[in-house]
Amino acid sequence: MKKLGFGMMRLPLLQSEDVSSVNEEEVNKMVDTFIANGFTYFDTAYMYHAKESEKIVNRCLVKRYPRDVYTLATKLPTMFLTSENDNLKFFNEQLEKCGVSYFDYYLLHNLNVDNYSKAEKYNSFAFCKQMKAEGKIKHLGFSFHGLSKDLNKILEKHADDVEFVQLQINYIDWNNPNVESRLCYETVKKYGKKIIVMEPIKGGALANLPEKASKILREYDDTKSIASYAIRFAASLDDVMVVLSGMSNMAQLEDNISYMKDFVPLDNKEFNMLLSLVDIINEANSIACTSCNYCIDKCPKHICIPEYFKLYNNGRSHLGKSFNNLKPEYEKLSLNHGLASSCIKCKQCERMCPQHLEITKYLEEVAKAFEN
Ligand code: SF4
Numbered sequence: 343m344k345k346l347g348f349g350m351m352r353l354p355l356l357q358s359e360d361v362s363s364v365n366e367e368e369v370n371k372m373v374d375t376f377i378a379n380g381f382t383y384f385d386t387a388y389m390y391h392a393k394e395s396e397k398i399v400n401r402c403l404v405k406r407y408p409r410d411v412y413t414l415a416t417k418l419p420t421m422f423l424t425s426e427n428d429n430l431k432f433f434n435e436q437l438e439k440c441g442v443s444y445f446d447y448y449l450l451h452n453l454n455v456d457n458y459s460k461a462e463k464y465n466s467f468a469f470c471k472q473m474k475a476e477g478k479i480k481h482l483g484f485s486f487h488g489l490s491k492d493l494n495k496i497l498e499k500h501a502d503d504v505e506f507v508q509l510q511i512n513y514i515d516w517n518n519p520n521v522e523s524r525l526c527y528e529t530v531k532k533y534g535k536k537i538i539v540m541e542p543i544k545g546g547a548l549a550n551l552p553e554k555a556s557k558i559l560r561e562y563d564d565t566k567s568i569a570s571y572a573i574r575f576a577a578s579l580d581d582v583m584v585v586l587s588g589m590s591n592m593a594q595l596e597d598n599i600s601y602m603k604d605f606v607p608l609d610n611k612e613f614n615m616l617l618s619l620v621d622i623i624n625e626a627n628s629i630a631c632t633s634c635n636y637c638i639d640k641c642p643k644h645i646c647i648p649e650y651f652k653l654y655n656n657g658r659s660h661l662g663k664s665f666n667n668l669k670p671e672y673e674k675l676s677l678n679h680g681l682a683s684s685c686i687k688c689k690q691c692e693r694m695c696p697q698h699l700e701i702t703k704y705l706e707e708v709a710k711a712f713e714n
């Protein structure tokens with residue numbers, strides 16, 4: 343299998359603020375190009391694109407290609423489980439939404455401490471093993487965004503149940519103590535499991551570097567895109583089976599294909615060059631939000647958290663737009679969403695955030711920047 347996977351969580355949109363308004367005509371073309379170039383792995387989840395992603399997979403992939411042309415991964419929404427019966431309820435709903443009779447790869451989604459305890463309480467591992475025995479799951483794993491000690495606890499108990507683990511791995515988080523990409527990677531390797539990589543470009547942040555960091559990469563080789571280094575960093579690691587990229591347009595897809603079709607791993611010098619950029623990038627990017635949208639569903643004030651964070655980062659970063667220049671954009675967003683200052687600090691969003699961001703604290707910064 344080629345090492346690039348098509349992540350179906352950042353698909354092209356018809357209206358930028360509405361994550362359910364996916365441009366399916368464009369997705370069809372992207373799927374066609376991806377498959378025509380020999381790539382096969384598609385990754386979706388129950389909650390992506392306001393719960394529309396699995397239906398889009400059905401229309402843009404499943405109905406248009408024979409079942410043996412692609413492999414499909416989706417995930418049990420552990421965060422929404424309220425009873426043991428929910429395992430089957432969600433699973434059947436997902437089969438129907440995707441229009442398939444089995445999943446090639448099935449993951450227990452985002453096993454942070456809360457979700458893992460739900461998965462244990464409602465016997466989700468046993469349920470998934472049963473689905474595997476019935477041939478409805480070909481390969482079983484889980485995705486994980488937490489710290490290595492918690493990952494070790496899960497694997498201590500369930501190593502025999504799973505074949506792979508999906509981890510957030512990118513060069514900016516490799517030694518980040520809040521993400522522990524390297525330690526999590528080493529933990530999975532210790533148990534001899536395969537690894538699928540998510541967020542290799544950290545929600546786009548590593549495709550759009552501060553000028554000082556971009557210059558270093560351009561001077562090294564100006565024929566390669568900035569994003570290509572991030573994808574290749576993850577794909578170069580031993581035992582990485584596939585690297586997911588949430589591609590949002592044809593240009594990104596074609597760029598990814600250009601270097602992943604005949605993949606060449608990074609050498610040591612390149613690997614270390616990327617790690618040397620981390621301080622420069624961290625200095626410029628103030629809020630490490632990946633725009634995954636996991637936080638927005640439960641917000642009682644309908645605050646568009648990732649959009650506000652993106653605007654705030656733009657105001658502080660290399661893009662040269664000050665907060666004042668960006669204020670009209672903030673005001674436009676707030677017409678249909680709560681203001682940053684309307685946050686009541688219920689912290690429901692923080693419990694969902696795979697990056698463990700102090701969202702409420704950052705929203706105070708956003709309000710200070712745009713609301714005075
Ligand atoms: S803490 Fe604020 S932003 Fe987060 S869910 Fe509650 S109201 Fe929304």
Ligand code: SF4
Pocket residue numbers: 630631632633634635636637638647648694695696697698699701
């Ligand atoms: S704040 Fe966290 S959960 Fe929300 S979009 Fe950003 S990374 Fe995702």
